[in-house]
Amino acid sequence: MGRDKAGLPLPGGEHFLQRAVALLRVLPLAQVLISGNRPGGIPDPVPGMGPVGGLYGTACAVDSGALLVIPVDMPLLHGELLAQLLAAGQRSGRASYFGDFYFPLWLPLDTGVREFLDAAVRKRGPNSIGALLRQCGAQRLAIPGTAQCFANINTPAEYAAHVQPEYGAQARGHLSTIRARNIL
DSSP, X not given: OOSOGGGOBOTTSOBHHHHHHHHHHTSSOSOOOOBSSSTTSXXXXXXXXXXXXXXXXXXXXXXXXXXXXXXXXXXXXXXXXXXXXXXXXXXXXXXXXXXXXXXXXXEEOOHHHHHHHXXXXXXXXXXXXXXXXXXXXXXXEOOOSOGGGGOOOOSHHHHHHHHOGGGOHHHHHXXXXXXXXXXX
16 A cells, blocks of 8 residues: 555545554453554564564563464454354464454464564564464364455555545445455
């Protein structure tokens, strides 16, 4: 997109970041934190590390035993899906995600996860969410219902298709086929 998607407006007036925070606030979480170099956010201590760097920075800043991580650019996520993910992760104690989509993600911050993140940012290990999930024995959950809620917005065309439905069925069809990027 060429810019931070967190501030992009959605239909109804809220922005991507506001929507993501609102989704998390209705869940039984101790706190809601924002990762990234923005007001009130947890900055990435090692810039340019992508999602692993954001997880590392957040893991270093919290005393929590686990994180429920959602990307800001998935405006079709809904609370029921996140509640299912949270319950499955807490029940099993294992990192948990849906289908082939690494996000949203429930991630226990155990010693193994913290060591992986530390090695990745020090360039002594892989810098990928897929490698992290394989190493920690994550559980892959079945996708409940349709995969459309995992659509993320990465291009101006995808954004226009989501926020301007008057573009018609072609634009809506385009959005429904977007798959979340797996980070390998």
